[in-house]
Amino acid sequence: MTTAKRKRMPRADRMRQMIEVAEQVFSARGYAAASMDEIAELVGVSKPMLYEYFNSKEGLLLACIRESRAVLREVTEQATAGAVDAEDALRRGLLAFFVFIRERRQAWSLLRHEMVLIGTPAADEVEEIRRQQTDLIAALMSGHFDSGDELRAEAAAEFVVGACERLAIWCERHAEVNPETATEYAMDVLWTGLRQRAR
Amino acid sequence: MTTAKRKRMPRADRMRQMIEVAEQVFSARGYAAASMDEIAELVGVSKPMLYEYFNSKEGLLLACIRESRAVLREVTEQATAGAVDAEDALRRGLLAFFVFIRERRQAWSLLRHEMVLIGTPAADEVEEIRRQQTDLIAALMSGHFDSGDELRAEAAAEFVVGACERLAIWCERHAEVNPETATEYAMDVLWTGLRQRAR
DNA sequence: TCGTCCATCTTACTGGGAGTAGGTTACCAG
DNA sequence: CTGGTAACCTACTCCCAGTAAGATGGACGA
Numbered sequence: 001m002t003t004a005k006r007k008r009m010p011r012a013d014r015m016r017q018m019i020e021v022a023e024q025v026f027s028a029r030g031y032a033a034a035s036m037d038e039i040a041e042l043v044g045v046s047k048p049m050l051y052e053y054f055n056s057k058e059g060l061l062l063a064c065i066r067e068s069r070a071v072l073r074e075v076t077e078q079a080t081a082g083a084v085d086a087e088d089a090l091r092r093g094l095l096a097f098f099v100f101i102r103e104r105r106q107a108w109s110l111l112r113h114e115m116v117l118i119g120t121p122a123a124d125e126v127e128e129i130r131r132q133q134t135d136l137i138a139a140l141m142s143g144h145f146d147s148g149d150e151l152r153a154e155a156a157a158e159f160v161v162g163a164c165e166r167l168a169i170w171c172e173r174h175a176e177v178n179p180e181t182a183t184e185y186a187m188d189v190l191w192t193g194l195r196q197r198a199r
Numbered sequence: 200m201t202t203a204k205r206k207r208m209p210r211a212d213r214m215r216q217m218i219e220v221a222e223q224v225f226s227a228r229g230y231a232a233a234s235m236d237e238i239a240e241l242v243g244v245s246k247p248m249l250y251e252y253f254n255s256k257e258g259l260l261l262a263c264i265r266e267s268r269a270v271l272r273e274v275t276e277q278a279t280a281g282a283v284d285a286e287d288a289l290r291r292g293l294l295a296f297f298v299f300i301r302e303r304r305q306a307w308s309l310l311r312h313e314m315v316l317i318g319t320p321a322a323d324e325v326e327e328i329r330r331q332q333t334d335l336i337a338a339l340m341s342g343h344f345d346s347g348d349e350l351r352a353e354a355a356a357e358f359v360v361g362a363c364e365r366l367a368i369w370c371e372r373h374a375e376v377n378p379e380t381a382t383e384y385a386m387d388v389l390w391t392g393l394r395q396r397a398r
Numbered sequence: 399t400c401g402t403c404c405a406t407c408t409t410a411c412t413g414g415g416a417g418t419a420g421g422t423t424a425c426c427a428g
Numbered sequence: 429c430t431g432g433t434a435a436c437c438t439a440c441t442c443c444c445a446g447t448a449a450g451a452t453g454g455a456c457g458a
Contacts (some may be wrong), residue, residue, distance in 0.1 A: 046436065085397070207406060
């Protein structure tokens with residue numbers, strides 16, 4: 001093994017390791033219940049090191065969140081890249097999202113149990129992820145829809161993000177619902193609308 | 200003034216007063232940043248009193264949440280009571296919700312910045328509010344829709360709740376969007392579907 | 399009017415975790 | 429082998445949730 005059990009470690013490596021451990025602890029115990037001492041111990045390092053690298057407990061959380069954010073952006077963009085029309089793009093994007101939250105449960109759990117502090121950087125960061133997603137959707141829409149009303153389009157994008165977030169949480173309680181089914185349910189309401197199902 | 204500045208106060212009154220103050224402090228500072236000492240001081244009472252009445256900081260938060268929950272249920276049920284058909288019911292329900300979050304900003308802010316601790320009673324309680332809303336919607340749907348697929352209907356209800364939650368947050372950033380407009384935007388996507396707007 | 403009782407309330411503490419001051423040591427360059 | 433610096437540690441402070449044990453206003457019976 002190249003990186004044996006050397007005590008001293010280059011900054012970048014140590015940082016990645018810390019984020020990895022922190023993501024586990026935060027998602028397992030919850031942000032509030034997690035202690036910096038515990039994370040430090042699991043990393044095999046003393047507490048001040050964490051502060052050296054991330055400044056605060058919230059800073060550490062922030063780093064974890066940013067990490068997930070980058071991944072989510074990546075997969076969504078790649079998924080929607082080759083779409084042929086609006087319906088296809090929406091479906092691909094939804095599927096990518098539902099696959100993401102299934103495969104990276106810890107990361108997702110972190111994002112979903114965010115909200116520890118109002119008006120703090122971490123909350124803003126999570127909000128930023130949503131903006132990232134809504135922007136993606138809005139861009140997608142402006143490419144495929146007649147953009148009559150600017151505000152209405154923005155609202156629709158927010159709507160989609162919120163709906164999927166909730167549906168994802170619902171999926172956690174329903175193991176039998178796989179990403180494909182979730183996508184179908186979402187498309188059903190979003191694309192077709194409820195009117196079709198009224199008596 | 201009937202209730203002058205008497206020091207001693209009957210249990211029920213004191214409790215209401217504490218909840219009222221706590222709701223303000225929690226929503227202003229955020230749950231984590233709020234301190235029991237501060238709340239106690241604002242109430243004009245010593246800290247152990249808060250613990251006498253609510254057992255813990257989280258218990259106090261819980262009481263605030265339950266309070267809001269009751270109000271939200273009340274207004275939604277009343278709003279949808281006299282609906283003539285599915286579309287009408289949905290529209291009335293949405294409007295009631297958007298009015299609620301505008302008029303009881305503090306309560307809403309509390310609900311929305313929930314989630315302080317995973318797996319704790321408070322998180323469960325907030326989740327319970329959503330269940331309350333989804334149940335209402337699901338019941339509404341089963342009354343007006345052909346219930347082909349049980350699971351699909353449940354998913355749709357979750358979807359609606361999540362979407363509205365997000366749209367409500369979006370509204371906070373857009374003061375020009377009143378409850379009526381928000382309702383219209385929501386109906387547009389939910390009822391009509393996005394397909395209608397594709398080129 | 400005056401005790402008596404107890405619900406309401408207080409002061410003064412503990413424990414635990416976030417954050418920090420300042421010293422120590424492994425590794426690399428020359 | 430020998431600085432020099434980046435990685436690291438010990439040993440604290442302070443703040444805040446939660447608690448133990450005692451004080452007191454006031455309703456109500458005599």
